Amino acid sequence: MRRIETIEPFRVMQLLERAKQLEAAGRHIVHMEIGEPDFPTPPSVIEAAHHALDTHGQFYTPSTGLPELRHALSDWYRREYGVEVAPERILITPGTSGAFSLLYAVLLENGESVLLSDPGYPCQRNFIRLAGGEPIAVPVGPDTRYHLSAELIETHWRRDTRAAVLINPSNPTGTLIHDDALAELAACCRDRGGYLISDEIYHGLTYGARARTALAFDDQAIVVNGFSKRWAMTGWRIGWIIVPETLIDACRRVMQNIFIAAPTLSQYAALAALDAEREVEHMRTSYAERRAALLASLPQLGFEIVVEPQGAFYIYANVRRLTDDATAFCHALLEQAGVAITPGADFGQHQANTHVRFSYATGLDDIRQGIARITDFLADTGHTS
Ligand SMILES: Cc1ncc(COP(=O)(O)O)c(C=O)c1O
Numbered sequence: 001m002r003r004i005e006t007i008e009p010f011r012v013m014q015l016l017e018r019a020k021q022l023e024a025a026g027r028h029i030v031h032m033e034i035g036e037p038d039f040p041t042p043p044s045v046i047e048a049a050h051h052a053l054d055t056h057g058q059f060y061t062p063s064t065g066l067p068e069l070r071h072a073l074s075d076w077y078r079r080e081y082g083v084e085v086a087p088e089r090i091l092i093t094p095g096t097s098g099a100f101s102l103l104y105a106v107l108l109e110n111g112e113s114v115l116l117s118d119p120g121y122p123c124q125r126n127f128i129r130l131a132g133g134e135p136i137a138v139p140v141g142p143d144t145r146y147h148l149s150a151e152l153i154e155t156h157w158r159r160d161t162r163a164a165v166l167i168n169p170s171n172p173t174g175t176l177i178h179d180d181a182l183a184e185l186a187a188c189c190r191d192r193g194g195y196l197i198s199d200e201i202y203h204g205l206t207y208g209a210r211a212r213t214a215l216a217f218d219d220q221a222i223v224v225n226g227f228s229k230r231w232a233m234t235g236w237r238i239g240w241i242i243v244p245e246t247l248i249d250a251c252r253r254v255m256q257n258i259f260i261a262a263p264t265l266s267q268y269a270a271l272a273a274l275d276a277e278r279e280v281e282h283m284r285t286s287y288a289e290r291r292a293a294l295l296a297s298l299p300q301l302g303f304e305i306v307v308e309p310q311g312a313f314y315i316y317a318n319v320r321r322l323t324d325d326a327t328a329f330c331h332a333l334l335e336q337a338g339v340a341i342t343p344g345a346d347f348g349q350h351q352a353n354t355h356v357r358f359s360y361a362t363g364l365d366d367i368r369q370g371i372a373r374i375t376d377f378l379a380d381t382g383h384t385s
Helices: 011-024 043-054 067-081 095-107 123-130 150-156 179-191 245-258 264-273 277-301 326-337 364-380
Strands: 090-093 113-118 134-139 161-167 195-199 222-226 239-242 314-318 355-359
Touching (some): 011 326, 043 264, 090 245, 095 195, 095 245, 113 150, 123 134, 134 150, 161 179, 277 314, 277 364
Parallel strands (some): 161 195
């Protein structure tokens, strides 16, 4: 099969398209399918971009990013996590998506494999395939808080495996990995001569617990993060990757060729974002309220939440008491009740038919309306828990 034939569409986008069609036809839709902050980007960030546009924002920056931003991020790691990261190891990318395509281009030879959790963020496997690698989906469940574990790595690691990916807090489950499990995971990858890749894009969006960077456990871990979620900057396409020194030169050469550089205006905006902690805290508090509303209602309706999610803006629920076809269930819910949620099939195959993901990146009023509509839908369609 040609490589391009292995690339699947990003399905949540398809559900979103249908929701938009219904909206265009005059229906009100409650959007709990989208993993995109509904808040505006903080004003100080927008101001910084305006200023950059009025001054030097039209030009390329160095390929690895604005030196000021790389230094500011290095300081931020000291403040945020108490870890030392040399600015030279921090590379600025067009979103974390850009970081992943760069990383796999650097890391993988044809046919080499990477371990991923199933369920997990769906684009990952396609980044790996595009680089000629093979994603290995490892089924995960509540026993490991839906994360890869040292034990799972031991079972699934192959001679051609180069890395394992952790998404912490997880998309789609919102769960955090425990510190000891993270330490073991990092040690296990290192013992095998491979890398732990830690996607930390939802850091800062945690409720009652703090996420720790993988770098606090393994200085050679590869960390990917970005401004899309915590700072509500999805459309700015800006992120970063932290790599061990041995990979810097290869990354630089690839970056020079495939991106030239991340968008200049967005890099100046990102620099301002690092000081926008007050706005970030406001968004986090709002997410916490929405999360509480859903956690209080969903279990009573038959959506089982087996591991309490502590981060991101997702709740992953087991719907086995309601249906054995989560995809059909989500489509019916959208068509009949005007509520969009994402079926498990978007995140992998493992028990996909009995799981759905709720996103609370939407306002509290809509969430309340969504809960009321789901209640009526379940009653009308005879779904009982
Ligand atoms: C776990 C995870 N990683 C990466 C991304 C991509 O983010 P970016 O906008 O930085 O490309 C997403 C987006 O939903 C995500 O959920």
